[in-house]
Amino acid sequence: MDMIIFTVLPPLIILLFYVTSPLLLTRKYKGVNNRLIDELSALSNTDVKVKLKDDPEVNAISYPNGVVVVTLGLLQAGDEYLRAALAHEIGHIRGRHSLKTLLLTLALVTLSIFLLTNVSLALGLTLTIGSILLLRYVSRMFEYSADSFAARLVGEASYTSLLLRYMNPNEKSWILSSHPTIYNRLKRIARSSGMEIKSEEIGPLG
Numbered sequence: 001m002d003m004i005i006f007t008v009l010p011p012l013i014i015l016l017f018y019v020t021s022p023l024l025l026t027r028k029y030k031g032v033n034n035r036l037i038d039e040l041s042a043l044s045n046t047d048v049k050v051k052l053k054d055d056p057e058v059n060a061i062s063y064p065n066g067v068v069v070v071t072l073g074l075l076q077a078g079d080e081y082l083r084a085a086l087a088h089e090i091g092h093i094r095g096r097h098s099l100k101t102l103l104l105t106l107a108l109v110t111l112s113i114f115l116l117t118n119v120s121l122a123l124g125l126t127l128t129i130g131s132i133l134l135l136r137y138v139s140r141m142f143e144y145s146a147d148s149f150a151a152r153l154v155g156e157a158s159y160t161s162l163l164l165r166y167m168n169p170n171e172k173s174w175i176l177s178s179h180p181t182i183y184n185r186l187k188r189i190a191r192s193s194g195m196e197i198k199s200e201e202i203g204p205l206g
């Protein structure tokens with residue numbers, strides 16, 4: 001009985017958090033409706049619900065309930081950047097990236113706990129560490145995937161202008177990073193369209 005509780009309870013808590021947190025997080029923001037969002041919804045065949053966060057930073061984030069929260073800074077940055085950022089978030093929604101991350105997390109947590117409590121501490125800890133690394137790797141792959149989707153949806157030039165304008169070119173990425181470096185992201189986008197990119201071409205922010 002104890003074994004079942006120990007193994008089943010943590011995944012249940014994660015599941016509950018996954019279901020409730022987007023609702024709680026996105027409820028407080030008011031909805032945004034404009035022509036550009038309607039156009040992108042139609043173009044991507046995705047029902048995009050956009051909400052606004054009063055934040056001067058330029059940022060956007062999508063939640064598992066299909067809501068994209070954009071910051072006031074992004075809204076004020078202009079239509080081209082808003083389109084590009086929304087396209088990236090639609091890429092995450094279309095790819096069901098948060099659901100896939102959840103399922104993988106649940107499987108790894110359940111298996112890790114089972115190993116830790118029933119098989120061997122060493123094996124359980126190895127899988128726990130391996131799981132963290134794997135989830136971070138998957139997160140970086142999902143970023144590439146959303147980039148590629150966005151570049152196809154709004155055009156490569158338009159999408160990369162967002163990355164070049166607002167991402168920090170000096171930001172490093174390592175095995176625990178959730179995002180790849182800007183250089184690697186641009187390189188992937190360029191590769192998928194048959195272009196080459198050199199690190200000198202990425203200037204400083206702004």
Ligand SMILES: [Zn+2]
Pocket residue numbers: 088092142143146
């Ligand atoms: Zn992303």
